[in-house]
Amino acid sequence: MKKIGKKIGIVDSCVDTPEEIIIAAGFTPYRLFGDPTIESDKVNEHIPPTHCVWTRNLLELAINKLDKDIVGIVTTHGCDRTNREFDIWRECVDIDFMYFLNSPRKRDEIALNFFINDMNELITQLEDHFKVKITEDKLNEAIKKMNEIRKLLREISNYRSKAIITGSEFHGLVKNVQQLNKDKALDLLKSKQENLKIGNHF
Structure with missing residues (x-):
């Protein structure tokens, strides 16, 4: 498979998915x-209306076809809805690769070893599925890249306390970064930071 531009979709109600591995x-x-603009139609056949609006909306979106570049899904243990609905995704969503990542709620040594495994x-x-090799060097490079992204986001976030950017502007930036190619995300954040340093608004 040619991986250029291909994406792994993340379903995570928290921030536990290891993007570096992807x-x-x-x-x-x-x-x-x-997508708040779509109606709950097909999802009603699988999930009662009392379930979380967000997870229902994600499933509706997925049943109606996700972005064509999304070739896999990683769902990370976050809440009861994402946990139980993973089985419905496997039955109803037309994507070959799906993985449920168990993220333990505890933070002791046993839980850490469980998560590592x-x-x-x-x-x-x-x-195995995509016929790729995830090496230690590739992981280290990805970790370095994600740490730089997080550092830039923290630095840009500080401008909120100076009333230079609003919370909604920063939130939009964070959302954008979580869907962009990470090299493009780095370029975007560096550009935003430079503009903020010289007093330009978003």
Whole structure:
């Protein structure tokens, strides 16, 4: 498979999905936010209206076809809805690769080892399915890139306290970064930061 421009969709109600693994596999991590403009139609056949609006909307979006460049889905343990609806995704959504990543709620050594084992399994399944090799060098490069992105976001966030940017502007930037190719995200953040330093608004 040619991976240029291909994405792995992320369904995560928190921030536990290791984007670095997806990047090291040659894909763009692409967080799914949903689409508030679409009606709940097909999803009603599978999920009662009492379920979370966000997860219902994501499933409706996926049943109606996601972005054509999304070639896989990683759902990370976050809430009861994302956990239980993963089985429905596997039955109803036309995507070959799906993985459920168990993110433990505890933060002790046993939980850490459990999470490491599950991330290693994600690596194995990505390698097997897409015929790629996720090396330590690729992981280190991806970690460095994501750390730089997070650092820039923290620095840009500080401009909110100076009333130079609004919370909604920063929120929009964060959402954009979570769907962009990470090299493009870095370029975007560096440009935004430079503009803020010289007093230009978004």
